[in-house]
Amino acid sequence: MLTKDGDGIVMKDVRLRLGSKDFDFHCTLPKAAITAVAGPSGSGKSTLLNLIAGFETPDSGTVLIDGVDMAGLHPSERPISLIFQDNNLFAHLDIFTNVGLGISPSLKLSQTDRQRVCTALQRVGLGGFEKRMPGTLSGGERQRAAFARALVRQRPVLLLDEPFAALDPDLRASMADLLLELHRESGNTIVMVTHDADELRRLANHAVYVDQGRIAIAAPLNEFIRVRELADVDGKCSRQD
Numbered sequence: 001m002l003t004k005d006g007d008g009i010v011m012k013d014v015r016l017r018l019g020s021k022d023f024d025f026h027c028t029l030p031k032a033a034i035t036a037v038a039g040p041s042g043s044g045k046s047t048l049l050n051l052i053a054g055f056e057t058p059d060s061g062t063v064l065i066d067g068v069d070m071a072g073l074h075p076s077e078r079p080i081s082l083i084f085q086d087n088n089l090f091a092h093l094d095i096f097t098n099v100g101l102g103i104s105p106s107l108k109l110s111q112t113d114r115q116r117v118c119t120a121l122q123r124v125g126l127g128g129f130e131k132r133m134p135g136t137l138s139g140g141e142r143q144r145a146a147f148a149r150a151l152v153r154q155r156p157v158l159l160l161d162e163p164f165a166a167l168d169p170d171l172r173a174s175m176a177d178l179l180l181e182l183h184r185e186s187g188n189t190i191v192m193v194t195h196d197a198d199e200l201r202r203l204a205n206h207a208v209y210v211d212q213g214r215i216a217i218a219a220p221l222n223e224f225i226r227v228r229e230l231a232d233v234d235g236k237c238s239r240q241d
């Protein structure tokens with residue numbers, strides 16, 4: 001793995017209070033890896049992503065991306081693309097425009113940019129969908145369009161929050177293949193929240209487990225699985241006691 005000190009995403013003593021919940025994140029998410037974020041519902045997985053993306057501001061601590069302090073940077077200024085479970089597209093804009101926004105928020109697109117949008121759409125199997133409105137696409141097609149937008153943005157970090165959760169098993173598998181393909185090509189740093197153990201094993205090479213607002217485990221995949229299996233066995237044994 002290409003990790004070296006200061007590379008990837010580093011969260012140093014990042015503290016935040018939301019309502020009655022406290023979060024305290026301290027971890028490194030390695031550069032060029034696919035890191036899965038697992039953990040119980042309500043443990044703080046989305047909050048972790050929101051802190052990296054800049055949708056939440058830490059009360060204290062530092063978020064670094066490839067050695068650069070993100071403090072004061074608006075989400076749009078950060079070196080990241082985002083794909084969430086839904087709500088990725090603007091409903092009143094056609095697919096070409098939605099993807100073009102990934103290149104330029106003001107939609108000032110050169111001829112080359114326009115070509116890049118069409119190429120990205122072809123790449124995700126949506127060639128010819130340029131003029132379609134999001135409401136006329138299936139869930140899987142909308143997710144593909146969101147991938148196309150991430151593709152044209154060419155940012156070093158891609159954050160995904162349960163991106164495939166709403167899709168049926170076949171679509172999940174083909175979107176996962178697409179993600180691996182894009183990662184192979186771009187070598188970007190990917191952080192993906194998932195509740196699906198098979199997806200985690202298939203896609204990730206690193207994983208963190210969030211519990212009660214903290215990172216309980218952060219490890220390469222094999223070690224993560226071993227520690228989680230031990231935790232499951234311990235949990236079952238202590239429940240039988």
Ligand SMILES: Nc1ncnc2c1ncn2[C@@H]1O[C@H](COP(=O)(O)OP(=O)(O)OP(=O)(O)O)[C@@H](O)[C@H]1O
Binds near residue numbers: 018048
């Ligand atoms: N703006 C907010 N104000 C108050 N509480 C919040 C806010 N945002 C999140 N929380 C709370 O913080 C906790 C963590 O939320 P978060 O969405 O990060 O969990 P999660 O691990 O992603 O959960 P899930 O797997 O169910 O999506 C939850 O209890 C949530 O209700």
